[in-house]
Amino acid sequence: MSAIIELKKLSGKNIVSPKGFTAAGVHCGLKHKKKDLALLVSEVPASVAAVFTTNAVQAAPLKVTKEVVYETKKMQAMFVNSGNANACTGKQGLADAYDMQKLAAEKLNIDASLVGVASTGVIGEIMKMKPVKKGVAMLAPNDDLESSIDFAQAILTTDTVMKNTTYVTLVDGKEIVVSGTAKGSGMIEPNMATMLGFITTDANIQSNELQKALSQITERTFNAITVDGDTSTNDMVVVMANGLAGNDTLTSEHPEWVNFYAALQAVAEDLAKSIARDGEGATKLIEVEVAGALDDAEARKIAKSVVGSPLVKTAVFGCDANWGRIIAAVGYSGATVDPEKITIKIGGATMVENGEPIAFSEEQLITILKQHEVKISVSLGQGDGHGFAWGCDLTYDYVQINASYRS
CATH class of the missing domain: 3.60.70.12 (L-amino peptidase D-ALA esterase/amidase)
Known part of the structure; x- marks a missing residue:
C-alpha cells in the first residue's frame, strides 16, 4: 500500500x-x-x-x-x-x-x-x-x-x-x-x-x-x-x-x-x-508492547496476557516494580518464548535482559509507576512479530463498584 x-x-x-x-x-x-x-x-x-x-x-x-x-x-x-x-x-x-x-x-x-x-x-x-x-x-x-x-x-x-x-x-x-x-x-x-x-x-x-x-x-x-x-x-x-x-x-x-x-x-x-483508561476504579492506563515474537498474533497474545494479569495490574496500582509477575504472564501466555532471550522494560528502565535480572533503581521505578500511563515493553528476540495491548490497574474501588452494581 x-x-x-x-x-x-x-x-x-x-x-x-x-x-x-x-x-x-x-x-x-x-x-x-x-x-x-x-x-x-x-x-x-x-x-x-x-x-x-x-x-x-x-x-x-x-x-x-x-x-x-x-x-x-x-x-x-x-x-x-x-x-x-x-x-x-x-x-x-x-x-x-x-x-x-x-x-x-x-x-x-x-x-x-x-x-x-x-x-x-x-x-x-x-x-x-x-x-x-x-x-x-x-x-x-x-x-x-x-x-x-x-x-x-x-x-x-x-x-x-x-x-x-x-x-x-x-x-x-x-x-x-x-x-x-x-x-x-x-x-x-x-x-x-x-x-x-x-x-x-x-x-x-x-x-x-x-x-x-x-x-x-x-x-x-x-x-x-x-x-x-x-x-x-x-x-x-x-x-x-x-x-x-x-x-x-x-x-x-x-x-x-x-x-x-x-x-x-x-x-x-x-x-x-x-x-x-476508564476501567472501573482504575487510576492508570497500562500499555504493553511486545516485539520480537514469531508473528504479530503471538505478540498480541503475550501483550494481552501481561496486561490482563491481576498480579501485574495490582503491582502497577501499588507502584511495585515486580517484574517477576510480568515474565510469568509472558510464560503462561501460550505463545512460543525462549526464556533466555526475554528482555523486559518498565517505562524505559530495563529490569531483565536476555533472561538475566538487571539492577535497577527502586526510586526511579516508583516515579515511573506513579504516572497515569505506564508502559511495559517485552522483547523476545525470536522474530518480527509486534503487537500492543492496553488495560488498567486493579484497585480497591473496582471491588467496591462491582460488589454493589445492581444497587
Whole structure:
C-alpha cells in the first residue's frame, strides 16, 4: 500500500461531525437520573459493518442488529439504551428488542430493517417499555455539539467520562471524516466485552469492504484491551458509512485506501484505549508492547496476557516494580518464548535482559509507576512479530463498584 497522504485528529469534533449524521440522548426513566436513551441517525441508508461479543449468551438486541448488518446490509439508525441490558430475558426480551426497533423506525419514518438496537446495563431484568416509549417521543436528533454530548452521555453505565474521537483524511480530493463514540468500563475482555462502540463516516464504501477493514482493525484495537477478563453479553461495535463525502467507492484496491483504513484504525484505537483508561476504579492506563515474537498474533497474545494479569495490574496500582509477575504472564501466555532471550522494560528502565535480572533503581521505578500511563515493553528476540495491548490497574474501588452494581 502507498504511504499515508494525510491523517489529522480533530479536537472538539464528535459522532455527528461526518456529513449527514444527527444524534440525540434523553433521560426516560430506565435509570434514576442520568440520560439513558439515545438515537444515532444517518440522512440516508448507510453501508454498515459490525463486530459482536463472542459470548455464547447474547442479548436480544444483538439478534436484531445482526439481522440489519448481515441481511439488510444497510443501516440508517442505531437506537440505544443504558440501564438495562435486555440480556437473558427470553422471548419477552426479544419481543421488546423488536419493539424498540419498530418504535425508532416509526419515529424516523424509515423501514424497521434499517434500525439497529443496542442495550447496556443490568443482565436478567425485563425491559421497562413504558419509559422507552415515552423517551422515543422526546428524542430530537440534531447535528450540533449538545446533541452529540447527549448521545455520548446516554450510552454510559459505570463510565466516569465520555469517549469520543474524530479524524479526517483525504480520498479523491474529498475530505473524509471518521468519528467514534463508545462506552465501556467493566466486564471488559473483548472478544468483544461490555462495551458499545459507534463509528460514523461520510466515506463512500460498500458494506463488505467496510466489514473486512473493521474485522482486521478490531483484532489490533478493541480485542487488544482488557479490564477484568469478563466477556459480556451485549457488546458490539458498529460502523455506518453514508457516502456523503462524495469520493469514488473505496475498496482495498483504491490507491488511497490506506488513508481511510488509517483513519478508521485511529478512531478504533483511541476508543479502545479510552475504555481501558476508564476501567472501573482504575487510576492508570497500562500499555504493553511486545516485539520480537514469531508473528504479530503471538505478540498480541503475550501483550494481552501481561496486561490482563491481576498480579501485574495490582503491582502497577501499588507502584511495585515486580517484574517477576510480568515474565510469568509472558510464560503462561501460550505463545512460543525462549526464556533466555526475554528482555523486559518498565517505562524505559530495563529490569531483565536476555533472561538475566538487571539492577535497577527502586526510586526511579516508583516515579515511573506513579504516572497515569505506564508502559511495559517485552522483547523476545525470536522474530518480527509486534503487537500492543492496553488495560488498567486493579484497585480497591473496582471491588467496591462491582460488589454493589445492581444497587
